Structure formats: C-alpha cells, structure tokens
Amino acid sequence: MPEPSAPPGAATATDGFRTRLRADCASCFGLCCVVPAFAASADFAVDKPARTPCRNLLADFGCGIHDRLRDKGFPGCTVYDCFGAGQHVSQVTFAGRDWRGAPETAERMFTVFPVMRELHELLWYVNEALTLRAARPVHADLTAAREETERLTLLEPDALAGLDVGPHWRSVNALLSRASELARRGVRRPAELRGADLIGRDFRKADLRGANLRGAFLIGADLRDADLRLADVVGADTRGADLRGADLSTSLFLIQSQLDAAKGDGGTTLPSTLTRPGHWPA
Structure with a gap:
C-alpha cells in the first residue's frame, strides 16, 4: 500500500488552511441557521423557509439547543459543515457587520454565503490533495488552483453574489481526480x-x-x-x-x-x- 501523505514539511504547510477551514460558530452570524431551507423530516423537527432564522437561533447568533440537537429532532444540523465560510463572510466579506444590526446587508450576505461555502469546500479538497505524496506531479497545479480559489473568496460582496462557481469547480475537480488516481494507482484492481x-x-x-x-x-x-x-x-x-x-x-x-x-x-x-x-x- 503506497504512503498517502506528503513529507512532513509539505503536510505542515497545509495546517494553517485546515484551521481556517474549520467552522468557528462564535465568529459567525448564524448564517447556516438562516440561509438554508429545510423540511420537517427525520433530520429536522420543523419546516423552515430559506433566508428565515431558525426558531432556535438566539439573539447572540448561538443555537439554543446546540447540545441537544439530536434529542430535539435536529440531527441534520449536526452533520452540516460550512468549512469556515460562515466566519469568513461575517468577519471578512462584511467586516463584522451583522445582518441584524445592519439590515441593509442581509440580502447580499444571504446570497454570498452559499457561494463562499462552495469555495471553502473546494479549498478544503485542494488543500488535502496537496498532502498526498503520490500526487506530487500535480502539486504545482493544485497550488495554483488553491491560490485562485482563495483570490475568489476575497472578492467584494457584489462580485461574490454574481459569481458562477461551476466552471472553476469543474476545472479544479479534474485536478482532484488526477490526484486521486495517482494516490490509488498502487492498489491492485x-x-x-x-x-x-x-x-x-x-x-x-x-x-x-x-x-x-x-x-x-x-x-x-x-x-x-x-x-x-x-x-x-x-x-x-x-x-x-x-x-x-x-x-x-x-x-x-x-x-x-x-x-x-x-x-x-x-x-x-x-x-x-x-x-x-x-x-x-x-
């Protein structure tokens, strides 16, 4: 079985990205509790329209049942990951202005959040691909893709709101597929x-x-x-x-x-x- 990980130095270089791509709910304005819609099901106890605050969202943007989500019928919330997009939109894109205190930001913020989440998820995958020793032949291209994806995350709100992530995702996904093939090529059949x-x-x-x-x-x-x-x-x-x-x-x-x-x-x-x-x- 081939060694999957990159050398220690290369792996260490990705740690900063991993930290940034972990959700920090304390630095977010509860965007995952507002933007997505969900229907009453095994995953959610109630219906919630898109861009409407969940009934469990508190004034400080915390969750009133965070430690009891599964018991209260909200297991779907426990498996959601924004890859750090929430805090980025809240603290970087909108410079700490929350949608309650600055209502004029709400619609743009709610539009930008799903776009940012796509970019952050893509950053996570690219960053992980860069830890694969066997994927060295595409590391330069992966690094360039990571830099371009990061550049997109720093666009102004209006530019992000109108951004079509699809073409960029497909281009980067081809690199991820190649990295995967290189990592798995030593496995028989x-x-x-x-x-x-x-x-x-x-x-x-x-x-x-x-x-x-x-x-x-x-x-x-x-x-x-x-x-x-x-x-x-x-x-x-x-x-x-x-x-x-x-x-x-x-x-x-x-x-x-x-x-x-x-x-x-x-x-x-x-x-x-x-x-x-x-x-x-x-």
Whole structure:
C-alpha cells in the first residue's frame, strides 16, 4: 500500500488552511441557521423557509439547543459543515457587520454565503490533495488552483453574489481526480463504484482499498470492519452507514460531516486530522 501523505514539511504547510477551514460558530452570524431551507423530516423537527432564522437561533447568533440537537429532532444540523465560510463572510466579506444590526446587508450576505461555502469546500479538497505524496506531479497545479480559489473568496460582496462557481469547480475537480488516481494507482484492481446506488448494501469486511466511491450512495450501508484505506469518498452520502470497526485511516477526501452522519465506534480507524463524533460509543 503506497504512503498517502506528503513529507512532513509539505503536510505542515497545509495546517494553517485546515484551521481556517474549520467552522468557528462564535465568529459567525448564524448564517447556516438562516440561509438554508429545510423540511420537517427525520433530520429536522420543523419546516423552515430559506433566508428565515431558525426558531432556535438566539439573539447572540448561538443555537439554543446546540447540545441537544439530536434529542430535539435536529440531527441534520449536526452533520452540516460550512468549512469556515460562515466566519469568513461575517468577519471578512462584511467586516463584522451583522445582518441584524445592519439590515441593509442581509440580502447580499444571504446570497454570498452559499457561494463562499462552495469555495471553502473546494479549498478544503485542494488543500488535502496537496498532502498526498503520490500526487506530487500535480502539486504545482493544485497550488495554483488553491491560490485562485482563495483570490475568489476575497472578492467584494457584489462580485461574490454574481459569481458562477461551476466552471472553476469543474476545472479544479479534474485536478482532484488526477490526484486521486495517482494516490490509488498502487492498489491492485480497486473497485469502480463512482455514483453507485449502494443504499443498504452489505460490505462487511469488504476490501474496498482504493475504491472509487465518489458520489456513491452509502446510506444505511453496512461497512463494519471494511477496509477503506485510500478509497476516494468525495461526495459519498454516508447517512446512517455503519462504520464500526472500519479502517478509514487513509481514505481520500473524507470530511467530518461524513463521519458525523454515520455510525461508528472505538474500533473505527480515522485520519488524525478528523474527530471521532461525540455520538459514537467508545
């Protein structure tokens, strides 16, 4: 199995980006509690229209039930990740002017937030690709893509509101796919399951090393004790997936919200950069 990580120096250079791309709710104006719409379901206890504050949003932009979201019927909130877009929009794009204190900023701020989230998610993936030793042939292009993406995050509000992220995302995604191929090329006959409907499938103890699981639907799948090292899981839907005992130590592009949406335990092996969800039993 090839070594997935870049040399220590290169990996250390990405740590600053990782920190910036983690949500800091205390520095945000509750944008994820206002901008998205949600419907009463297993994920949310009530209906909420887009651009309308959640009934649990407090005056200081905190959540009134933050420590009881699952118990109160809002597990969907626990698996949402803005990749730090909320604090960037709040403190950088709008220089600390909140939508309550400065109502004239509200519509633009609510429009900019989803755009910024796309850019920050893309930054996260590019930054992770730069830690892959095997992806060195595309590191220069990835670095340029990271710099361009960061430049876009610093645009003025009106420019961000009108920005079509799609073309840039597709261009960078081609680089991410190439980085993934380079990282997985040492794995013998990896499974090709991109975009596959794997809902509820039994993958207990399955050898999924180097599998292409991009965009796969793993909802409720049984992945107990599965080997997912070097599996590319970009966009994989892991809601309710059973990851108990699974090895995800070197899974490619695994994000925190994918873990938060799944079930695991003390036997689930995770990358050192991610956190074991609090609702998983030890």
